[in-house]
Amino acid sequence: MFDVIVIGSGIIGSYISRELSRYDLDVLVLEKENDVANGTSKANTALVHAGYDAKPNTNMAKFNVLGNSMFDKVCDELYVPFKRPGSLVLGFNDSDKNTIHDLYEKGIKNGVPGLSILDRKQLLELEPNIGDDVIIALHAATGGIVGPWELAIALMENAMDNGVSLNLNTEVIDIIKQESSFLVKTNQGEFESKILINAAGLFADTINNMVSNEKITINPVAGEYFLLDKTAQNLVSRVVFQCPSETSKGVVVTPTVHGNIVVGPDSIEILEKEDKATHKDRLDFIKNKALKSIKNIPFNENITNFTGLRASSTTGDFIIGEAKDVKGFINVAGIKSPGLSSAPAIGLYVSNLAVNILGDVKENSSFNPRRKKPLVFNDLTDDEKTEIIKKDKKYGNIICRCETVSEGEIVDCIKRNAGATTVDGVKKRVRPGMGRCQGGFCMPRVVEILSRELNIPMEEVMKNSKSSYILTGRTK
């Protein structure tokens, strides 16, 4: 019997698990995919919103503003890339001017620090590539950018270092509420726990509706993106939003923590929760919108396009808390944007809630908030490079030429807790294949390393999901 089972290992499930690992509890995480953060937490804008956007007194407002303030500490503890370049909301006309002032007021109500309103001249000093029609902007000093899947992976690794168990490839298919526990049925057998936490992202409705009579519905809302090469990195140095209008939310142009530029997303309600296709017409729409914010975006430096799916609940707000009709069953559902920004605050809140329901829980006396520092070869000094290659010659073998990733880093990311098992898993952790050649050079080499380290045949190495095989057998 586990004390707590968490369903889902996106940013939300991972954060909750890590907070729970501060206590002397038996915690199990069930994840249907073959890696942590393979759902929405993998494909989003990666922004840590300041918090002026959400309606005051909603869960979104509360968790976002608090969550934002918690990023510095957790990213420092877990060595996750995070920056606060600040953000701008651009206004193009008089009606936008009003919206900007409204956002400013809302921000003050939500308790957002560091807000100011800038005119065009002030703006040009900050962002010289701003579009010709921009007249005003809201500046938020606390706006940040983070590596979203890096954070989820680091949290889960740290949770496991501190005693949490993770079962990948394990899909919850039914839940039986028993006297004072839950029987969780999966494709890999049954598990029992006192508390059950639903952090299943887009599928949180399915999970909730297995046990609760208070049914919920989650709809997928798609957003598509361009990811531009690092050669475009001088385009903008802050997160650049557009004023939301009645007809459109506007698209974002932002640097990533690794120095690329992301442009997107749009917002289209779709039918299929697995449909992550991109479309030419939607991408063209995004392109034209973005060019209003920032001039001369080099779309010819595109390295990939992708789609993220927001888990939008019909209530419009995050659904967080114990289900009214099922004691011990905690929903963390409808976590659309700003879910990433809110994750630290949600993680803390939900873990406290579980601990309170369980009662009489001791702290984990050996809890260590830090994970082992990952070595980034590219960031080392010349002397450090010499030193590490002497210790382990795998660091002297460069596997990815675009991002300069060594074999040593790849092996390390496979061997850690919550380690990589797929080509994209390696890519998410240490970046080979993220660069402009998109794995053309390194993919065969990464497949070889995975096969060797996991002791599986080359044909069994997957790109991403369980059936995404790469090779179809030996040649004649």
Added chain:
Amino acid sequence: MKNYDLVVVGGGPAGLGAAIKARENGIENILVLERDHELGGILNQCIHNGFGLHVFNEELTGPEYAEIFVEKLRESKIEYRTNTFVLNISNNKVLDIINDETGFEKIEAKAVILAMGCRERSRGALKIPGTRPSGVLTAGTAQRLVNINGYNVGKEIVILGSGDIGLIMARRLTLEGAKVKLVLEIMDKPSGLERNINQCLNDFDIPLRLSHTISDIKGNDRVESVVVAQVDENLNPIKSTEEEIKCDTLILSVGLIPENELSKSAGVLIDSKSNGPIVDENLETNVRGIFACGNVLHVHGLVDNVTKESYIAGEKAADYIKALA
């Protein structure tokens, strides 16, 4: 810091030819650097015939062609290091290199020849919409997996682009038992050599559709199908001509781009058309004493032309070094 008269970056045909020519022109102190575990460059994975018709008057395979130069390099006792990756070149010709045995090192050169070859354009560069399953790969990557690693990459294949590498792979994969259903070319004429169209497609009854492209990729895990469409005069897909073709693999043979990172790190200016360094008639870049040849300079269809170009770079670099003394 170790000093060399000439450091050649890249041990493909361009680098080898340039080093050999510089030695013939009296330069003693030469070093060739190659990141792979053997010399020869991309030729090592080109196990088909068709190399050397112009330089040697005979048809060689890629590895055979490379071997001639590797032999010469050894005979001339030119120093070379494999498994050695050049991380950076400064504009005063100091190179940061790493090797898994000797670690990190800085070396200084009087002259540098850039011969890093090229890379393939990827799906992202074309912005092909659709899902992102496994089974979409570039022709050179497929070639490496098949010819070097000894693994097949799929059973039912569509190839986008009629460049020579794609054509060669159409034949190679067919011989390995795969069904190559179709080759698509967005332009109204093929981009590969006529010889390859005949020997790699026609001889195997593989259809080539000109003025066609891919407008969508389907499949969540592995490629399940692609949508093929004719293009209009602006090269945009025409909706009414769309046809879905079942396949498990899409191979891209849609062009090569010079490998520019190191050139840029040295302050070498890049030509926006060729995408390679801007050079004068001596193949010298804007940075005095840095030369470039082979696919890093502009993409060559025939290795014979790479060799000819590499001789010029080697000779001119030798002249430059001798003039310093």
